[in-house]
Amino acid sequence: MRYFVVAVIVAFMFAPTAVMGVLSFSDESSVSFPPGDWGLRQYREALFGDRWMPALGRSLVVGSASAAIALLAGALAVVALNRTSIRGRQFLQALAVGPLLVPSLAFAVALYIVFARLHVLGTAGGLILAHSVLALPFVVLVLNASIARVPRDLERAAMSLGAGRARALLDVTARILLPALVAALVLAFLTSFDEVVVTSFVAGIGYETLPRAIFQDVREGVDPAIAAVGMLLTAGTAVLLAGLALLRRRAA
Amino acid sequence: MTRPLELVGLRKAFGSVTAVDGVDLRVEPSELLTLLGPSGSGKTTILRMIAGFEAPTAGRVLIDGQDVSALSPAERGVGFVFQHYALFPHMSVADNIAYPLRMRRVPKRDRRARVEHALGLVRLEGLGDRAPTELSGGQQQRVAFARALVFGPRVLLMDEPLGALDRALRIELQDELRRIHRETGVTVLHVTHDEEEALILSDRVGVLRDGRLLQEGTPRELFERPADAFVARFFGECNLLEDSAGRVLVVRPASVGIGSPNGAGPLVVTIPAVVEDVVFLGTTVRVACKSEGLGRLVAEAPARSASGIVAGDAVTLWYDPAEAVRLPA
Numbered sequence: 001m002r003y004f005v006v007a008v009i010v011a012f013m014f015a016p017t018a019v020m021g022v023l024s025f026s027d028e029s030s031v032s033f034p035p036g037d038w039g040l041r042q043y044r045e046a047l048f049g050d051r052w053m054p055a056l057g058r059s060l061v062v063g064s065a066s067a068a069i070a071l072l073a074g075a076l077a078v079v080a081l082n083r084t085s086i087r088g089r090q091f092l093q094a095l096a097v098g099p100l101l102v103p104s105l106a107f108a109v110a111l112y113i114v115f116a117r118l119h120v121l122g123t124a125g126g127l128i129l130a131h132s133v134l135a136l137p138f139v140v141l142v143l144n145a146s147i148a149r150v151p152r153d154l155e156r157a158a159m160s161l162g163a164g165r166a167r168a169l170l171d172v173t174a175r176i177l178l179p180a181l182v183a184a185l186v187l188a189f190l191t192s193f194d195e196v197v198v199t200s201f202v203a204g205i206g207y208e209t210l211p212r213a214i215f216q217d218v219r220e221g222v223d224p225a226i227a228a229v230g231m232l233l234t235a236g237t238a239v240l241l242a243g244l245a246l247l248r249r250r251a252a
Numbered sequence: 253m254t255r256p257l258e259l260v261g262l263r264k265a266f267g268s269v270t271a272v273d274g275v276d277l278r279v280e281p282s283e284l285l286t287l288l289g290p291s292g293s294g295k296t297t298i299l300r301m302i303a304g305f306e307a308p309t310a311g312r313v314l315i316d317g318q319d320v321s322a323l324s325p326a327e328r329g330v331g332f333v334f335q336h337y338a339l340f341p342h343m344s345v346a347d348n349i350a351y352p353l354r355m356r357r358v359p360k361r362d363r364r365a366r367v368e369h370a371l372g373l374v375r376l377e378g379l380g381d382r383a384p385t386e387l388s389g390g391q392q393q394r395v396a397f398a399r400a401l402v403f404g405p406r407v408l409l410m411d412e413p414l415g416a417l418d419r420a421l422r423i424e425l426q427d428e429l430r431r432i433h434r435e436t437g438v439t440v441l442h443v444t445h446d447e448e449e450a451l452i453l454s455d456r457v458g459v460l461r462d463g464r465l466l467q468e469g470t471p472r473e474l475f476e477r478p479a480d481a482f483v484a485r486f487f488g489e490c491n492l493l494e495d496s497a498g499r500v501l502v503v504r505p506a507s508v509g510i511g512s513p514n515g516a517g518p519l520v521v522t523i524p525a526v527v528e529d530v531v532f533l534g535t536t537v538r539v540a541c542k543s544e545g546l547g548r549l550v551a552e553a554p555a556r557s558a559s560g561i562v563a564g565d566a567v568t569l570w571y572d573p574a575e576a577v578r579l580p581a
Contacts, residue, residue, distance in 0.1 A: 151336065151338065153334045153336060153338040154338050154340060156300075156303070156305050156325070156332065156334070156338070157332065157334060157338040157339075157340075157399075158340070158351070159304070159305070159324070159325035159326055160303050160304075160325050160326075160328075160330060160331065160332035160400075161326075161351050161352035161355060161399065161400075161403070162326045162351075162352050162355030162356055162403070163326055163351075163355050164324065164326055165324070167355075171340075171351075172340055175342050176341065176342060
């Protein structure tokens with residue numbers, strides 16, 4: 001009975017992916033299930049057509065840049081929150097995690113108005129900034145939990161042995177937190193990479209990322225290449241998460 | 253004469269709480285001085301201010317006669333040993349010990365030789381390639397000693413260095429510490445709440461309470477001439493009694509006899525009491541009694557002579573005031 005329940009749940013979770021997997025090997029020009037002809041046409045279209053790869057490129061640019069910014073800002077914030085006697089610690093911490101609590105639609109609308117004034121709608125820079133804010137809470141949450149397990153005495157030891165404060169943080173704390181830093185970076189990247197609501201508002205057609213392109217495509221009439229794009233994304237994400245799990249296990 | 257370490261009116265307040273309340277202290281060259289106090293007495297805060305991890309609210313720290321207030325921890329050249337070792341988990345034992353040398357840009361070849369020498373000093377030859385987590389607690393603390401000594405610190409600070417170890421290891425490391433201190437001649441300021449450890453390790457001891465230095469002196473001076481009841485109690489259990497002049501007497505349990513005071517001095521005081529509890533301690537027996545008027549009294553008698561005593565017995569306790577310590581009024 002237990003195995004039956006597990007099997008149903010697994011089937012339910014993986015069915016969409018399975019359908020997508022089957023569709024991605026269709027050789028037809030419109031979506032039909034099951035496909036009449038089999039082939040790699042959709043993968044060719046996904047990889048070499050002029051629609052999907054440029055969008056993926058933009059997604060990678062925005063994802064990497066916003067993840068880097070979120071990591072830098074988040075790491076510094078976590079150091080300030082945990083390793084200094086900064087005033088208003090509770091408030092600042094709530095502020096850093098805040099974007100998680102704001103509905104993305106509300107954030108998107110507000111940002112649209114601000115960005116319109118600043119004339120950064122539809123630009124990569126604007127989108128990167130918006131995604132950095134969305135990714136920041138994840139970085140702060142991951143690093144906050146991890147830094148709590150690194151005794152402060154390790155930094156003090158390094159300082160007493162001749163390291164400056166920054167040096168002690170880098171040589172000891174950051175080094176020990178390396179797996180957490182990578183995890184935070186990946187999470188931040190995925191937050192941006194997956195994001196469609198805010199992107200639709202502030203980037204729109206001016207700077208179309210992959211999720212936004214897929215979204216748009218589904219509305220206009222489905223390009224069967226989406227199945228191939230989806231499979232490629234799923235594979236990429238799986239590799240990234242597997243690597244992360246491996247890193248965690250090695251660190252443990 | 254300049255001393256390796258001198259504290260002048262050192263004070264530290266955290267908000268409205270005063271952790272260290274005007275401490276003056278001089279540590280002589282090659283001396284091992286222990287600050288002894290219960291938790292919350294401010295001893296760790298004093299060490300942190302000396303090392304530069306905390307800024308004093310008032311007062312000065314002088315190292316080799318130089319006011320170090322403006323110096324960062326790195327610039328103070330002070331070794332620090334932590335209760336929980338604080339070894340860098342991602343570095344080998346040798347790399348841990350080499351860290352202060354790397355920070356001082358000691359050439360690689362010299363570094364190696366000095367690490368080897370430091371490992372020898374703490375009797376861990378050949379363990380340089382191990383990870384700290386592969387060592388026992390006692391070995392890890394030895395590595396921490398080696399790391400804090402390898403760069404030739406002006407002063408070594410030790411914060412409850414044996415506090416995380418079990419009793420057998422503690423005793424072993426106490427002997428090691430005495431030897432290392434003898435061999436290196438380093439000036440040490442050590443803090444602990446364990447009076448036995450303080451007695452064993454120290455040339456001099458300062459007793460702290462609520463951020464104030466109550467008394468300092470050699471272990472013998474503190475034991476034999478405690479300045480007040482707190483200091484007296486810190487060095488073992490004691491009965492506090494009043495003499496005929498109304499002054500407080502400190503009578504150690506070992507100085508309290510049970511039974512008739514045959515052959516004792518002429519001034520012996522006898523006290524009728526009822527036994528409340530008897531604890532067998534091996535060579536001695538600890539007998540807790542209650543006396544009408546004087547309250548609780550504890551006697552520690554040789555196990556053989558006290559073998560028949562059980563709770564509920566009416567006994568006569570006695571002590572010789574000549575053996576008791578009279579506290580200053």
